[in-house]
Amino acid sequence: MPPARRFRDPPAATPPPTVQIVTGRTWIHGRLEAVEIGIDEDGYIRRVAKNLTGAPRRDFGEAILLPSAVDLHVHFREPGGDPRVESVADGTLQAALGGVGLAADMPNTQPPTDSVDRFQDRAGRARGRAAVDLLLYATPTRPGQIGPLGRVAGAFKLFLGPTTGIGDPPDPAELPGLLGRVAETGLPMTVHAEDPQAFRPGPDPLDTVDWDHHRPATAERRAIDRLRIAPPGLRLHVAHLTDPGLIPELVERAVSFEATPHHLLLEATRGDGPRRKVNPPLRRPSVRAELLRAFREGRIPCLASDHAPHSSEAKDRPFPQAPSGVPGVETMLPLFLEEVRRGDLDLGVLVRAAMERPARWLGQPMGRIAPGHRAHIIVIDFRDRQTIAARRLHAPCGWTPFEGWPAVFPKAHLLGGRPIVEDGEYVGRPVGQLRRPEFASGDAVAPA
Template identity: 35%
Template sequence: MNIVVEGKAFIKNKIQQVCIGIENGRISKIAKILPKGEENYRFKKEIILPAGIDIHVHFREPGFTYKEDFSTGTISAAFGGISCIFDMPNTKPPTVTKKTTLDKIELAKKKAYIDFGLYTGITDENFEKIEDIAKYCNAFKIYLGSSTNTLLLDEKNLKEFFTIIEESSDKPIMIHAEDEKCLNEHKKIERNLTDHLRARPDLCEVKAIQNILKYRNKKNKIHICHVSSADSIELLKNKKDKTSIGVTPHHVIFSKNIKKKTLPDSFYKVNPPLRTEFDVETLREHLTDGFIDILESDHSPHTYEEKNVDFDEAPSGLPGVETMYPIFLFWSRKNLLPLHRIVSLLCKKPAEILNIKKGEIAEGKDADLIIVDMKNIQKIKTETLHYKCEWTPYEGMRAIFPRYTFVRGKPVIEDYTLVGKKGYGKQVKNNKDEQEL
């Protein structure tokens, strides 16, 4: 074995004392006892978990690197126990062609500390040309409603897109589900979080999901990003065949009436908006019961100066890639969400949806692991985080950060310190693409 990691590991939904043998970046053997490797790690008091996969980040490169870039974003992710991220296409220029997709891949290869995947955006201008792009991206992203730097696909083209992609690609489709016509009908001057909710009511999310379910094909997996309302959850019940649901930490932690606000309302402005306490309670219930598939950070950093303005002028979005897994590990410690659900939401299901060999401690999977001391509870502080924007909506919340983050068997974080190298991260391939190589 190249590497052997020994300790109490979360395997098949239970903690087991094992040795994990790693060769060429993948788990080659799991057993009670293994011969020593070239490198050996033994953990006595910590637990070994799969590293997280964040399928929804905006690392702002190219075009907005004063907010974030692939270097700072992937460092931040690694400190939060994330070994693989998937970056959204609303950059400058947007990732909507073969050239811009390949250019972004090259950027990420040079700067990423962890593994990555990319989405190509689908718009009214390119939806008929997706066959040329499909083999380079990991999945496609559709915006049905305007958001920050949005690339829109009009509802009238949605049905045709689903027909075209059924014939040309089996890649998953990730969708921002807010209906543009509905948003325009409710547009208003916004002064606070309540106004923002009225301007983007749950009706707009429901209408978009209705259109997705109406027009979707039977071939491609559909992932509805950042579902935020109880009505959307109700609509999706019994209609989930090949459709997965993602929610964000902010939609299950905050309502529009934030009880312990550490920042002005403009910092919590996000699309879809923070909703009612009932919506939050519904999302939490379905995190626990398994109906919701994925937790995704929707890490959307803006600078403190950009957010610290009048509410109507502030951009939507907030950071979260570094704090997501640690917050929910603390939830596990407090029995707010079972550990097996957290691992499913952050590791196993994301890997399944995007068809990659990660997300589980199992033979044949990438050796992406985190080492966690569940007794080492810390308070989240802006000054100890590693992304560029220098603020967090989760200030003062308790969390459990990993001591180690391994990516393909190599530590990127060791003893809470960055040891990984820029450029180590590589683009993940889905299982079918790997077989064709």
């Protein structure tokens, strides 16, 4: 993967020439307008105007051009995962087809990504195999490695609750020092916010309603309370928020957060089996409806998939033994483009939550169709509604919790101006870059 370029270049004496013009309609100044996008040879947008000339044109007519989505939260499970279930190559292929141009991959690999050596090993495995850009998280479990990891990793992920592949959460006495060290690196940190002390013991959970009872929303609230000691300079983000009642407090504390498609669209249901077992659990219908309302009102800054595939054999074990997690990077954006098509979601709200804010959070020149940004562009035709079916998706695990749901998949996807998807089929090569944040001084800490 070539090294990432600086976010804000000093003004060049001669701007690189436009080598390609892409035309269509886009969401600009709060409405859809016809645009022509000039792209340079490095795959950056140079000009956006009504009329451009002087380079070959790629005309998408009345179709809608949007920036590719940035997914803050995926588990591609390399190294250590079963390659028949997921890999960087398969995960980024699903991302490409689902309109995600950058996927941020979590560090609960085997072994966990908790040292520079392990980070470099993981980065080396990804090199030349990613269909879209990748940003790799590290986990700050070894205090002496936090500073060095800060110079190579894309972001940190802290697990306050138990999850797949990660052992005990940090000792409360060590948490302030750990948060301080991460703040010194300047990297963003995402937190899995569940406090296991608030889990309720009881008989084995048999369905998603029991699972919600066993790992209640109070565990999320308590974990978020524990983060009050975070130093003000820490770029803090809460993964997979489930309790909409916590939104005002997070906004007030300038803490960023995300919601997932499964917590927004699926709910705890009596008799619902381990295929829908996730951490934190699906919540009861009224909580889920309130979370979706908050998302539609633009009160949730980021949408993220928490793509976490497991084999169908593992997910069909008895509920207590089944692993938590569902695949989702290929269906995240299509599910919410369908919400837009139906008139239930404003396109501007979706663009901010799935593109602009996650890109800004990770310090990436992406998420907007604007000069200086990567020409990661998806092409949408809202007349082309499809039905999600696992057999037509590209997850090796072969199942989806959204079987039968209507969705709008991108017709085309350009990565740095080069087509990687055409007519809904992958046509690319593994040209994804490994990215790190490119924060400019004075950036806001939180995108909320």
